[in-house]
Amino acid sequence: MPNFSNQIRASSSLIKRLKQRMTNPAALMQATRSFTTLEGHRPTIVHKRSLDILHDPWFNKGTAFSMTERDRLDIRGLLPPNVMSSEQQIQRFMVDLKRLEVQARDGPSDPNALAKWRILNRLHDRNETMYFKVLIANIEEYAPIVYTPTVGLACQNYSGLFRRPRGMYFSAEDRGEMMSMVYNWPAEQVDMIVVTDGSRILGLGDLGVQGIGIAIGKLDLYVAAAGINPQRVLPVMIDVGTNNEKLLKDPLYLGLQEHRLDGDEYIAVIDEFMEAVFTRWPHVIVQFEDFQSKWAFKLLQRYRNAYRMFNDDVQGTAGVAIAGLLGAVRAQGRPMIDFPKQKIVVAGAGSAGIGVLNAARKTMARMLGNNESAFESAGRQFWVVDAKGLITEERENIDLEALPFARKVEEASRQGLREGASLAEVVREVKPDVLLGLSAVGGLFSKEVLEALKGSTSTRPAIFAMSNPTKNAECTPEEAFSIVGDNIIFASGSPFKDVDLGNGHIGHCNQGNNMYLFPGIGLGTLLSGSRIISDGMLQAAAECLAAYMTEEEVLKGIIYPSTSRIRDITKEVAAAVVKEAIEEDLAEGYREMDARELRKLSQEEIEEYVKNNMWSPDYPTLVYKKD
Numbered sequence: 001m002p003n004f005s006n007q008i009r010a011s012s013s014l015i016k017r018l019k020q021r022m023t024n025p026a027a028l029m030q031a032t033r034s035f036t037t038l039e040g041h042r043p044t045i046v047h048k049r050s051l052d053i054l055h056d057p058w059f060n061k062g063t064a065f066s067m068t069e070r071d072r073l074d075i076r077g078l079l080p081p082n083v084m085s086s087e088q089q090i091q092r093f094m095v096d097l098k099r100l101e102v103q104a105r106d107g108p109s110d111p112n113a114l115a116k117w118r119i120l121n122r123l124h125d126r127n128e129t130m131y132f133k134v135l136i137a138n139i140e141e142y143a144p145i146v147y148t149p150t151v152g153l154a155c156q157n158y159s160g161l162f163r164r165p166r167g168m169y170f171s172a173e174d175r176g177e178m179m180s181m182v183y184n185w186p187a188e189q190v191d192m193i194v195v196t197d198g199s200r201i202l203g204l205g206d207l208g209v210q211g212i213g214i215a216i217g218k219l220d221l222y223v224a225a226a227g228i229n230p231q232r233v234l235p236v237m238i239d240v241g242t243n244n245e246k247l248l249k250d251p252l253y254l255g256l257q258e259h260r261l262d263g264d265e266y267i268a269v270i271d272e273f274m275e276a277v278f279t280r281w282p283h284v285i286v287q288f289e290d291f292q293s294k295w296a297f298k299l300l301q302r303y304r305n306a307y308r309m310f311n312d313d314v315q316g317t318a319g320v321a322i323a324g325l326l327g328a329v330r331a332q333g334r335p336m337i338d339f340p341k342q343k344i345v346v347a348g349a350g351s352a353g354i355g356v357l358n359a360a361r362k363t364m365a366r367m368l369g370n371n372e373s374a375f376e377s378a379g380r381q382f383w384v385v386d387a388k389g390l391i392t393e394e395r396e397n398i399d400l401e402a403l404p405f406a407r408k409v410e411e412a413s414r415q416g417l418r419e420g421a422s423l424a425e426v427v428r429e430v431k432p433d434v435l436l437g438l439s440a441v442g443g444l445f446s447k448e449v450l451e452a453l454k455g456s457t458s459t460r461p462a463i464f465a466m467s468n469p470t471k472n473a474e475c476t477p478e479e480a481f482s483i484v485g486d487n488i489i490f491a492s493g494s495p496f497k498d499v500d501l502g503n504g505h506i507g508h509c510n511q512g513n514n515m516y517l518f519p520g521i522g523l524g525t526l527l528s529g530s531r532i533i534s535d536g537m538l539q540a541a542a543e544c545l546a547a548y549m550t551e552e553e554v555l556k557g558i559i560y561p562s563t564s565r566i567r568d569i570t571k572e573v574a575a576a577v578v579k580e581a582i583e584e585d586l587a588e589g590y591r592e593m594d595a596r597e598l599r600k601l602s603q604e605e606i607e608e609y610v611k612n613n614m615w616s617p618d619y620p621t622l623v624y625k626k627d
């Protein structure tokens with residue numbers, strides 16, 4: 001709780017610094033920053049009182065309302081008399097939440113995970129500040145509940161779990177209305193939107209309207225990791241129908257029960273949504289999430305030069321994979337510059353797989369001299385296997401996005417391979433350094449495939465089983481370590497526990513998930529005020545993540561940070577994105593920090609600027625004023 005004497009002390013030191021600024025320009029920056037910090041202590045003006053306040057999750061403090069506030073807001077007598085500190089409140093809440101753990105302590109496969117999701121969700125609905133305080137303080141424990149894998153389960157069970165709406169729904173029925181509907185959202189300012197059409201939720205397929213859960217989960221991380229103000233995030237579901245036959249027949253399904261719109265009709269709906277949100281909030285950033293590949297690439301190309309948007313599955317995943325792939329090179333005791341020598345087999349050529357392939361090829365090409373022949377030769381380091389097997393130039397009706405990675409037929413046959421060769425055959429013949437899965441097929445890295453990987457020419461083969469949620473992972477870390485060997489590098493999209501290898505050795509299980517990048521990409525874009533999200537900004541984010549791990553960690557097989565460091569890594573990623581936006585002359589500034597001021601900031605000052613603009617879950621003092 002902010003206390004007034006602190007505020008007065010802080011204000012008088014601010015005035016002193018503001019006076020100094022007349023004579024000392026360096027103090028100007030300092031004062032600007034202090035001013036930003038002080039904002040957190042300013043009272044928040046509310047236009048409601050009594051039960052309306054207790055029922056508003058943005059302002060509700062529950063038992064933590066002080067007596068003076070209870071008087072000021074007409075809630076004296078509406079709460080039990082004992083005023084609790086926010087710590088005591090959390091203690092009470094945790095007693096309830098932890099009760100579920102007495103019989104089940106199995107981490108991600110916890111049978112009570114959905115019950116925990118429910119309890120946390122109810123807290124989210126009544127007191128956002130406290131919800132995020134709990135989430136931030138226990139991120140390692142609860143990210144797997146509010147995010148992957150449990151969020152997948154919550155999406156699948158959405159009809160039964162639905163209590164209160166969160167976010168906005170734009171449906172095919174709303175065509176022509178979106179521009180006015182968008183004003184139904186209560187917040188004057190929105191910084192971040194995560195939008196999905198529910199067509200490919202994690203590896204669970206088309207979940208229709210139920211996919212809104214993934215947008216909510218991603219935005220939880222925007223608040224927890226990036227410190228985006230929870231009052232300025234907006235989850236969005238664009239319901240254009242579903243092709244999930246089960247949902248189409250389910251009498252309890254909450255979305256439109258018709259087949260998905262397609263073609264121009266579909267694009268017109270998304271166009272209308274984009275126009276509507278950017279008209280009301282011209283500075284908003286829109287993250288596209290879990291759109292089927294068919295639309296993911298097309299929509300990204302359509303909007304990326306016109307709007308502040310990115311596709312997390314294509315671009316966020318690519319950056320995280322690049323950071324991991326570079327980590328795997330370092331873990332072999334080799335310099336990153338050896339990356340272009342790596343042989344990489346990728347299983348899955350959807351939005352995520354193709355995103356990773358393009359980014360990895362570009363990264364290699366840059367290291368090889370950044371010319372056409374470098375790009376050509378980088379392309380030869382990849383073997384791509386999809387549902388129909390190895391992709392070669394003989395593939396009929398090949399996707400345009402996959403075409404650049406199709407192997408030449410003669411080249412493949414020289415290696416003993418052919419169009420449609422199985423994953424096990426490809427791994428056996430190629431003997432890759434890296435096997436990376438973005439196929440959504442649980443168990444795809446079977447015993448046969450992993451046995452084949454034992455023939456890898458690498459001193460330390462790397463396995464990335466990146467599909468989500470847990471049951472869709474291409475293999476488990478136990479399978480990988482026990483079959484391929486103790487020395488491998490392992491990463492998975494959803495969290496698994498480390499593996500006890502015996503003899504006191506641990507097989508480290510990294511979480512290779514785009515959660516290490518998207519919050520920083522969003523925050524960095526916001527604070528730079530860049531009008532678009534450039535390739536350079538995405539590359540800077542990936543490089544920052546790659547450089548985050550120390551040599552010592554990497555040699556131990558730890559190539560991604562633990563979730564407990566997510567707020568710190570996000571701050572650094574955001575700073576790298578701001579810096580790149582400034583260097584590319586894209587930064588237009590944010591609030592009092594205009595483009596000219598931004599250009600003057602040193603590296604440390606950029607980091608400080610980012611840190612000072614991250615929201616923290618502290619109750620503000622509330623003051624009532626009539627509308």
Ligand SMILES: NC(=O)c1ccc[n+]([C@@H]2O[C@H](COP(=O)([O-])OP(=O)(O)OC[C@H]3O[C@@H](n4cnc5c(N)ncnc54)[C@H](O)[C@@H]3O)[C@@H](O)[C@H]2O)c1
Nearest residue numbers: 202203293348349350351352386387439467468493513514
């Ligand atoms: N870890 C992360 O950060 C992260 C990020 C994005 C996506 N993902 C996961 O990646 C998975 C795929 O996402 P997407 O958007 O690319 O999906 P998608 O449906 O667009 O693509 C799936 C691809 O896998 C291929 N495939 C299917 N069966 C296969 C098989 N037996 N062998 C080889 N390939 C096969 C398909 O042909 C297709 O190319 C999902 O499970 C998603 O959760 C993880």
Ligand SMILES: O=C(O)C[C@H](O)C(=O)O
Nearest residue numbers: 148202290313468513514
């Ligand atoms: O949502 C995640 O956990 C990662 C990724 O965006 C996915 O679609 O699987």
Ligand SMILES: [Mg+2]
Nearest residue numbers: 202289290313
């Ligand atoms: Mg996704």
